Amino acid sequence: MSELRWNPQLMQWVIVATHRQHRTFKPPKEFCPLCPTKPGAFPTEIPAENYEIVVFENKFPSLRTPPPEMGVQPSDLYPAAPAEGICEVICYSPDHYLTLGDATAEHIYNLIQVWADRYRELGSKPGIEYVYIFENRGDAVGVTLHHPHGQIYAFPFIPPVPKQELEAAKQHKEKHGTCLYCDILKQEKADQVRIVCENSSFAAFVPFYARFPYEVHIFSKRHVGSLLDLTDDEAADLACILKELITGYDRLFGFTLPYIMALHQVPAKGDYPEYHLHFEFYPFNRTETKLKYLAGVESGAGTFITDMSPEEQAERLRGAVK
Amino acid sequence: MKKTKVQKAVKKKEDGRYIIFYTFTKKKEN
Numbered sequence: 001m002s003e004l005r006w007n008p009q010l011m012q013w014v015i016v017a018t019h020r021q022h023r024t025f026k027p028p029k030e031f032c033p034l035c036p037t038k039p040g041a042f043p044t045e046i047p048a049e050n051y052e053i054v055v056f057e058n059k060f061p062s063l064r065t066p067p068p069e070m071g072v073q074p075s076d077l078y079p080a081a082p083a084e085g086i087c088e089v090i091c092y093s094p095d096h097y098l099t100l101g102d103a104t105a106e107h108i109y110n111l112i113q114v115w116a117d118r119y120r121e122l123g124s125k126p127g128i129e130y131v132y133i134f135e136n137r138g139d140a141v142g143v144t145l146h147h148p149h150g151q152i153y154a155f156p157f158i159p160p161v162p163k164q165e166l167e168a169a170k171q172h173k174e175k176h177g178t179c180l181y182c183d184i185l186k187q188e189k190a191d192q193v194r195i196v197c198e199n200s201s202f203a204a205f206v207p208f209y210a211r212f213p214y215e216v217h218i219f220s221k222r223h224v225g226s227l228l229d230l231t232d233d234e235a236a237d238l239a240c241i242l243k244e245l246i247t248g249y250d251r252l253f254g255f256t257l258p259y260i261m262a263l264h265q266v267p268a269k270g271d272y273p274e275y276h277l278h279f280e281f282y283p284f285n286r287t288e289t290k291l292k293y294l295a296g297v298e299s300g301a302g303t304f305i306t307d308m309s310p311e312e313q314a315e316r317l318r319g320a321v322k
Numbered sequence: 323m324k325k326t327k328v329q330k331a332v333k334k335k336e337d338g339r340y341i342i343f344y345t346f347t348k349k350k351e352n
Contacts, residue, residue, distance in 0.1 A: 047335065052346060057339035105323055110346045113328040117344075236323045 001071030002064070004156075006079035012160045015083055016071070017062040026144055029096055033059075034147035036094045046091065053114050054091045055152075061087035063153060065125075086122055086154040090114060091147065098148045099137070099256050101246035108239035115263065116227040116235075122154040123268030130155040130162060130267050138258020140284045140291055150261070158267050165264065166275055173274040181276030185219050194314040197244050197321045201230075201237035204245050206314040211304035212282040213292050214252075214313050216245055219278045225266035226277055242279070248321030249283065259283040325349045 004013045027033065033045045046054055063085025074080035092098065092111060100108060115133050123131045135150035136143050158166070172180035188194055188205045196204045196216055204218045218241060224230060230238065249257040260282040266272045284291050286307055298304050326346040333341050 045335075046341065047333075048343065051343055053344040054341060055344070056335065056341035059339070106326070109323060110326055110328065110344070113326070113346075114344050117328065117330065232325050236325065239323070 002062075002068045002083040003070040003072060004081040004083050005072070006081075008077065008079075010160075013081075013157060015062045017060075017083065018071075019060060026146070029146075032096055032145065032147050034089070034091045034145055034149055035096055045089070051091070051094055053093070053111060055088050055114065055118060056091075058087035058089050058151070061085075063087050063155065065127075081156075084127055084156050086125070086128070086152075088118065088122075088152040088154075090118070090150045090152065092150065093148055096147050099246070099250070100135075100148065100242065101250050101256070103243070105236070105239045105243050108242055109236055112227060112230075112235050112238055116230075118152050119227055119265060122152065125154065127156050128154045128268050130158045131265070132159065132162070133263040133265075135259075135261040137261070138256065138284075140258035141260050143258075154268075161262075162264055162267070166267070166272060169272075169274040169276070179223050179274060179276055181219055181278060182223055185221065193311045196248070196314055196317045197241060199237045199241055201234040202241045204241055206310040206317065208310060210306060210310040210313065212284065213286045213306065213308065214249070214257075214281075214283045214317060215310075216281045216317070217278055218242070218245065218281075219276065224277050225272060225275050227263075227265065229277070244321050245281070248317055249281075252317060252320035253285060253288055255288075257283055257285060 002017045002019065005016055007014055031042060035044050036046050036048055036050050037044045038049060045056060045059065063083050065084055065086055067082035067084040070080060070082055072080050092100065093103065119131045119133065122128055132153045132155060133150065169180045185203060188203065194205045194208060196206065198204065201221055202218050203221060204216050206215060207217050220234065222234065249259065262280045264278050264280065266275045286292050327349050329345050331343045335341050
């Protein structure tokens, strides 16, 4: 059973995907489904002895084309819709133990090209409204496979977080005539205290309004809407700053820091000149041994509480990226 | 950094799902 169910209280879709309950859960390395298939060994998801970067349709997709039959009848009070869309997995490397921090900047540059290709191709498909590229890393954020990989959800609607960001960017543009993200970047450059690292094309900083511990946003310095708008040199700069930040995270904590990496780009359809390409990193570790939980105030009220100032977090991270 | 050119090969898995192999070659410098 799989369908979209409308939450009329929060005015957003929920994906019901009961088949995902039985997805592969933390297999041992010798049975990793994202490693290449070695001669005589069990067949993995990748029917090849080696690869550079591979993308395939998720075996346990939340969204699928064509969509499965719905398990419920929609009504006026409870609208529902087919869970139509596409879910893909991106394997970053055949090396089971590689992390993006360990990868060379050249390899990350290659990955950026793959992200751009998937964004373009999936976004061009009928019915796809938003292409969301992300990575869940580490047990703390609930990964079920430890092999280095990311995911892509091609949604039939614009999900709530990008939708809210688009609305904020639109309102800011109407009020000030400028890009919200360009203005934030200008402010961060002036304040300096929350900047973690930067290069010619990108800046990484802990936002003034960070919600997660050591949350970092990476903004493009040039006003662009998606990876497709980047020049070769800008893509190379993006690879370098991603590596610098992730290496800094791992150095600061002394282990591979669990995080969620979210890539926000303009929606697949329509015109959104006010929006601005950026990455958001959400780590869950407050300290080496303590995690941030989305507890009563965060989950029930929607307001985040942070235990350390963004300025202090940025200062600690700055020391680690050097 | 040496820039690369991306190529892809799309194949079908036994269960019908697609799989895309991306390969990269170094761009020639002008």
